[in-house]
Amino acid sequence: MIKILILGTSNSILHRGWTYGLRKILPDADITNKSIGASTGIQFSTLYEMDFSYYDYVFFDSVPNDQEYFSGKNDEIYYSFFSLIIKSIMEKISLQSNLIVLCINRKEFLQEDNNDFIYNDRLSISSELGAFFIDIKTIINYYINKYEISKEIMYDCHPSHPEMSFMYNIGNSIGKFILENNINKEKSKITSEFKSIYSNSSFLKKFESKRFKNSLINEEFFILDNENCILFDNNRDYIIGFYINARNTNCFVSIQDENQKKYSISLCYGNSEGVLKLFVPIPKMIKISKLEIKNKIDFDEELIYTGVGVIKSNELKPEETILTLSSFSFFKDEINIVEKNHNRLKDNNITDKIMKKIKNKNFFFARLFQSGSAIESFDFFDRQINYKDKIFTIITGFDTFLCYDIKEKKITHQEFSSIKDSTNFKILIPEFDGEIIKFFIIYGENKINIKSCIYSYYYNQILIKEDNNNYMSCVEGGDVKFDSEEISKNKIYNIVCSL
Secondary structure, eight states: OOEEEEEOOGGGTSTTSHHHHHHHHOTTOEEEEOOOTTOOGGGGGGGTTSOGGGOSEEEEOOHHHHHHHTTTOOOHHHHHHHHHHHHHHHHHHHHHSEEEEEEOOOGGGOSTTOOOHHHHHHHHHHHHHTOEEEEHHHHHHHHHHHHTOOGGGGBOSSTTOBOHHHHHHHHHHHHHHHHHTOOOOOOOOOOSOOOSEEEEOGGGTTSEEEEEEOSSOEEEEEEEETTOEEEOTTOOSEEEEEEEETTEEEEEEEEEETTSOEEEEEEEEEEOSSOOEEEEEOOSOOOEEEEEEESBOOTTSEEEEEOTTOOOOSBOOGGGOEEEEEEEEEEOSOOOOSOOOOOOOSOOBOHHHHHHHHTTOOOEEEEEOTTSSOEEEEEOOOTTSOOTTOOOOOBOTTSOEEEEETTTTEEEEEOHHHHTTOSSEEEOOOEEETTEEEEEEEETTEEEEEOOOOOBTTTTEEEEEETTSOEEEEEETTOEEOOHHHHHTTOOEEEEOOO
């Protein structure tokens, strides 16, 4: 059985994204996903002491969050420290397993000649360590250049998220690469522990704890109230950061270094139910001596970090001030590795191999602009082929067919085995007229014209928009129900979905 560990961003969590495509090809693989969204790559310093040799492959995906984190920053000293932490994590993994670095650029760095320092640094470290490197930007630009389309259509509404069905097929192709190139890497014999990075939660034991869990997380967090403080006695190490439950965090944090200089962090998320685990990086080389919870910002302190998605505020009610955190990670400037065996590869960039597998795929993309006034669409059909008089069906990125369920009166998508002998489903058949694809739903003697169709995997919804630009329905689960009265009116609808 192939064992895989995924350390990634929200791209590695999103429903029906690349990890779902990977699982489709490797259904029997033992896949552990420890990805956390909206957090930088240095968050995985908390896993540094893990034995990665248990896994055959470890995926590392953090580029888009690192790019966003350093947007507008110009601190070469701190970036050198940040890069050293990233390299230390990747090095430990590459010594013990097959490291695959998945490089997903944010949309603003998609241009081929716009390689920012995060991208360049990650490529350089991967090459030095002999890690596999997959450049998603190169694959996306292949489609942009070949079919003369804009980059907007290749990304979801979030600038760090390439289109989900596209990423699903990326995962498919990676899975096929793993099956065809099963590499039995000789694991390094490390005779002493890595000493450079470690996690520590002993400072928190005196505080009340609570276990939070959802489908991804089951973890104990410690709860600090207004004016609670943590003393880091005799600490001589640099703090990297700490994890919080943002759903139960609403405060300002004051950090004091070894020279009594203080810095502020804004973590005003409000209070809500559930768990949203985020990593709070400390964007300075600080040897922390004290951490204090406050209900208002101290303008005499340097504000060094504002949490992703926080509420803008300068003061909170004391009774509503709370910090829920789990563990800290620290960096020591001493590395004690007795033996290194990176098993370097001559060609560690496997982007072309992944791209060759995905080139055979046909996609149809459409994007509803935020104004709701226009739909940009593009078909990736071969223009050299005459499609006149040919019949098309709509196949999703998951090899299912878009259908109309006659009995339930809804649009759904089904595997071929479910519909081949069934009279309950009508496969949606689009008409092709030159450069235009027209979609129709057949119901009895009535025909509803569906002009553009793309199913949103990111939101897992189908939107139906009437001809007067009002949304008729927005439902989860990918099913849209019609009643017979609405159908009999012969209204024209646009179904906004992604295939």
